[in-house]
Amino acid sequence: MKKIEAVIKPFKLDDVKEALNEIGIQGMTVSEVKGYGRQKGHKEIYRGAEYVVDFVPKVKIEIALKSDRVEEAVKIIREAAKTDNIGDGKIFVSPLEKVVRVRTGETDEDAL
Amino acid sequence: MNSSDIVFMFVSTSFVMFMIIGLALFYGGLVRARNILSIIAQCMICIGLVTIIWILYGYSLVFGSDVFGFIGNLDFLFLKNVGQDAGPHADNIPHILFCMFQLMFAAITPALITGAFAERMKFKAFILFTFLWSTFVYFPIAHWVWGGGWIGTHGGLDFAGGTVIHINSAVAALAGAIAVGKRKGWPVEQIKPHNLGVTFLGAGILWLGWFGFNSGSALAANGVAMNAFFVTQIAASASALSWMAVEWKIHGKPTVLGLASGAVAGLVAITPASGFVSAFPALLIGLVAGVVCFYAVGLKARFKYDDSLDVVAIHGVGGLWGALATGLFASLEVNPSGADGLFYGNPSLFVIQLADNAAVIVYSMIVSLIIFKIVDLLIGLKVSPEEENAGLDISLHGEKAYN
Numbered sequence: 001m002k003k004i005e006a007v008i009k010p011f012k013l014d015d016v017k018e019a020l021n022e023i024g025i026q027g028m029t030v031s032e033v034k035g036y037g038r039q040k041g042h043k044e045i046y047r048g049a050e051y052v053v054d055f056v057p058k059v060k061i062e063i064a065l066k067s068d069r070v071e072e073a074v075k076i077i078r079e080a081a082k083t084d085n086i087g088d089g090k091i092f093v094s095p096l097e098k099v100v101r102v103r104t105g106e107t108d109e110d111a112l
Numbered sequence: 113m114n115s116s117d118i119v120f121m122f123v124s125t126s127f128v129m130f131m132i133i134g135l136a137l138f139y140g141g142l143v144r145a146r147n148i149l150s151i152i153a154q155c156m157i158c159i160g161l162v163t164i165i166w167i168l169y170g171y172s173l174v175f176g177s178d179v180f181g182f183i184g185n186l187d188f189l190f191l192k193n194v195g196q197d198a199g200p201h202a203d204n205i206p207h208i209l210f211c212m213f214q215l216m217f218a219a220i221t222p223a224l225i226t227g228a229f230a231e232r233m234k235f236k237a238f239i240l241f242t243f244l245w246s247t248f249v250y251f252p253i254a255h256w257v258w259g260g261g262w263i264g265t266h267g268g269l270d271f272a273g274g275t276v277i278h279i280n281s282a283v284a285a286l287a288g289a290i291a292v293g294k295r296k297g298w299p300v301e302q303i304k305p306h307n308l309g310v311t312f313l314g315a316g317i318l319w320l321g322w323f324g325f326n327s328g329s330a331l332a333a334n335g336v337a338m339n340a341f342f343v344t345q346i347a348a349s350a351s352a353l354s355w356m357a358v359e360w361k362i363h364g365k366p367t368v369l370g371l372a373s374g375a376v377a378g379l380v381a382i383t384p385a386s387g388f389v390s391a392f393p394a395l396l397i398g399l400v401a402g403v404v405c406f407y408a409v410g411l412k413a414r415f416k417y418d419d420s421l422d423v424v425a426i427h428g429v430g431g432l433w434g435a436l437a438t439g440l441f442a443s444l445e446v447n448p449s450g451a452d453g454l455f456y457g458n459p460s461l462f463v464i465q466l467a468d469n470a471a472v473i474v475y476s477m478i479v480s481l482i483i484f485k486i487v488d489l490l491i492g493l494k495v496s497p498e499e500e501n502a503g504l505d506i507s508l509h510g511e512k513a514y515n
Contacts, residue, residue: 045364045365047422048362048363049413
């Protein structure tokens with residue numbers, strides 16, 4: 001089992017969700033986050049005071065899935081989230097030790 | 113008595129009352145989301161508390177018979193002799209209406225000061241400050257200019273309160289910014305306005321209210337009142353554009369906050385001049401106000417005082433420019449009961465304006481500093497760092513604006 005965390009541009013969330021649905025990956029957790037990588041922040045001006053805002057709003061999606069589906073899922077997320085501009089985001093994949101479904105108590109792959 | 117004047121003054125008075133609400137929104141949008149209610153609470157205190165002290169003794173200290181040019185006597189204490197008949201200061205409207213119109217000016221002035229120590233002042237301290245400051249600073253100065261005191265009688269001109277309200281409040285604001293001290297993190301951390309839409313709504317209400325503020329200062333529905341109405345619009349528009357233009361040039365973007373701030377700066381600058389100058393001087397007054405006030409905002413960073421919402425730059429510098437411009441552009445053609453200014457062949461008015469305003473600045477600064485010191489000793493001026501971090505809304509008022 002693996003966990004995919006993808007940090008993407010907020011307006012790409014629906015595209016990514018639809019694309020994952022189409023290949024049968026359902027269920028995700030979404031959070032609104034801020035961060036920066038190579039993309040520079042922007043400048044804001046309030047009564048002549050200039051502020052450089054480094055942290056850019058992003059959306060982070062988290063998906064838990066079977067290991068054999070990871071390559072496909074990463075490819076789909078990347079295709080859907082891409083705008084070819086700096087700041088498109090990053091995808092992180094990590095091993096997942098244990099999963100429990102709260103309602104039934106099923107564990108691991110049964111719980112995915 | 114003149115019923116048109118009565119209706120006109122009733123409307124003008126109501127407009128000025130609404131300005132205080134506009135001010136609460138203008139300032140409220142400029143602070144962080146956790147402090148907007150503290151701004152509203154302070155503005156409400158100004159309305160409530162000043163109304164009460166005004167009817168007890170404030171009106172009498174300003175408009176009672178003159179004592180040594182400095183203060184009014186106690187003729188109108190507890191509103192004695194203030195009734196439905198006309199009073200000594202306006203023979204065309206009921207005395208109580210005159211009293212209420214002037215009350216609105218007394219109430220909005222301490223509210224203007226709040227911008228300087230926004231986001232960090234103790235509420236109890238603010239209440240005591242408002243009481244003391246109205247009594248020992250606003251009432252005497254309003255008497256000097258409008259109540260028969262030394263400035264009005266020797267010919268100083270202040271049509272609607274450039275000196276009494278704007279310069280006076282801005283000087284107290286500077287004293288307050290120094291006395292209360294900086295906000296935590298200023299100027300290193302980014303402290304940004306939380307809702308510029310609200311700020312714009314407030315600026316719009318101020319603009320509308322200012323029509324009553326300036327026109328109503330004619331105390332009658334006449335040509336001078338409509339002159340004030342007209343030049344108020346011109347100066348505010350010109351100043352909004354000139355502030356935007358200079359900001360655009362320097363920072364690369366024309367901001368809405370710049371447009372709103374410029375409009376308010378223009379409204380401030382035209383206030384003392386509105387009953388004395390014609391349209392094209394008003395245009396110039398506005399254009400200059402937007403540029404000068406824009407640059408004045410930079411002073412606080414240079415001199416390290418946290419005048420959080422730029423009361424000094426907008427009301428102080430804008431007010432001073434307006435007071436001096438009155439000495440330049442005032443014309444007897446506009447208002448026979450005024451005077452000619454420097455450009456109409458009378459340089460002495462300019463000198464009078466300069467001297468009067470210098471006196472007001474000195475008096476207001478000294479007494480305001482003393483009052484802040486007294487309040488500091490009795491109550492303390494600033495909230496604790498924990499309260500400041502949590503925001504004044506939750507820590508002082510037990511509520512949040514946004515849930």
